[in-house]
Amino acid sequence: MEMLAAVMKGTNQPLAIEKVELAPPKAGEVLVKIMATGVCHSDLNAIEDESTPLPTILGHEGAGIVVEVGANVNTVKAGDKVALSWVPFCGTCEFCRTGQVNMCESAFGPMFAGTLLDGTSRLSQNGKLVYHNSLLSTFAEYAVVPEMSCIKMPNGMPMAQASLIGCGVATGFGAAVRAAQVKPGSTVAVFGIGGVGVNAIQGARVAGASRIIACDVKPQNLEMARKFGATDVVNVGEVNAAGALKELTGGYGVHYAIDCSGNPTAAQSAWLGTRKGGTTVVVGAFNPKKELSLPAGGFHRVGKVLKGSFYGDVHPFRDFPIIAQLYLDGQFKLDELVLDRIALPDINKAMDAFHDPCCVNVGRTVIEFGGESA
Template sequence: MKMKAVVMTEIGAPLRIEEVELAEPKANEVLVKIEATGVCHSDLNALHDETTPIPTILGHEGSGIVVEVGPNVKNVKIGDKVALSWVPFCGTCEFCQTGQVNLCESAFGPMFEGTLLDGTTRLSLNGEKVYHNSLLSTFAEYTVVPEMSCVKLPDEMPFAQASLIGCGVATGYGAAVKAAKVTPGSTVAIFGIGGVGVNAIQGARIAGASKIIACDLKEQNLEIAKTFGATHTVNVGEGNVVEMLKELTGGFGVHFAIDCSGNTNAASTAWQATRKGGTTVVVGAFNPKRELTLPANGFHRVGKNLKGSFYGDVHPFLDFPIIAELYLDGKFKLDELVLSRIQLEDINKAFDSFHNQCCVNVGRTVIEFGGK
């Protein structure tokens, strides 16, 4: 079938609207009509990443309607409303068998190669191969994805809000609820109040934390953090952050610190601000050229846990529906994360906004295709 899609044709160049050919789904694949897709900073990173295969269709935060399924598909049917997960899992490896589906290796080779799970693509332009992004490629009217990328959501769930669940929302929520395992009455510090950090705040609130401290350089972000559940804020550019956090927690430090910033200095600060016996979770992606440095003195005596978390340790088929139900029950803010709604033709304006330091970055621009 022919469809309209946004195609990346050069590293860092403006994206182009093209008429692309999409092949039908194979046995374990699903054809989804995209109704909404978020524009994530990771898409900008992919646009400027020299390892991104070209040409490719970007986009990895999507929701839509199932319109065709392969003969082996069992989890969804035609007409289902779905949110898409960019980490499909095999269900049979050691990680999957122990419930750590976010660590399944099946998706990563194809993800880096720009293919689907079988090593081939379903996309072409003028007879030439076009690559997939994160096995989803949601900047298009339709997409073919693995069955294990399709998570059924309630019919009442609006598409724009549903599209955001598959990346930043699930990662932040999971970092607090699944990775850190925040407990009722505990104290939590969140470093980096962006699209992930604000949802870590929501996760900590839902888990029952008594004190949630938002830590960031931007006063605007700190004010926004309060509307999502932060009880206190700390501007990390205005003093000794560790001492400020200890002062807010009776001199002990926080029970849980979650670094969503991707900054190694912030992660080190988060560790130092965590009390004895507490847990520090790092969910932000570091620059691979940087090193994380922690104080060695007395390391063995403090009994603290340091944990890296990929995708917030979520299980998409369990946690996406929970987040959707929390939203529908008025307990999880998603409306406020939809910063603006645009058409596919305005995609480059959304990318340009990432370079504007004055723009609010606690949320997403969402591309809509006409659904509700």
């Protein structure tokens, strides 16, 4: 079939809105009509990354309606509303068998190669190969994706909000609820109040934390954090973060600290601001050239847990529907994360906005494709 898509043809170049061809789904794959897709900073990273295979169709935060399923697909059918996960899993490896589906390695080879799970592409243009991105490629009217990327949504779930669940929302929620395992009545600090951080705040709130402390350098982000459930804010550019956390918790430090910033200095502050026996979770991706330094003296005596978390330790088939239902029940804010709604031809405006240091980054611009999206 022919469809309209935003095609990346060169590094650091605007995306081209062009017609491309999409082949039917094979066994274990699903054809989805994309109704909405978030524009994530990771998409800009791909545009600036010389290792991104070209040409490619970006986009990894999507939601839509199932049009057709390939052989052996059992979890969804035509007409289902779905949110898409960019980390499908095999279900049979050591990690999947023990419930750690976010640790499955099956997606990463194809992901870096720009293919689907079988090592081939369903995308082409004028008879030439076009690559997938994150096994989804949602900057297009349709996408063929792995069955294990399709999570059925409740009928009343709006598509713009559903599209955001698949990346930053799930990661932040999972960082608090799954990775940190925040307990009712506990104290939590969240470092880096962006698209992941505000949802870590929401996850901590849903889990019953009594005090949630937002830590960032941007006053506007800290103010936004209060709207999502932060009880206190700390501008880490103005005060010593670890000292401030201890001051706010009677000198002990927080039970849980979650670093969403990707900054080793913030992760160090999170660790230092966590009390004895507490847990520090790092969900932000560090620059591999950087190092994380922690004090060695007395390390064994404090009994703390330092945990790295990929994708917030979520299980998409368990956690996506939970988040959707929390939203529908008025217990999880997603409307506020939709910063703007645009059409596909305006996508480069959304990309350009990432270069504006004053732009609001607590949320997403969402591309909508028309039709049923409410």
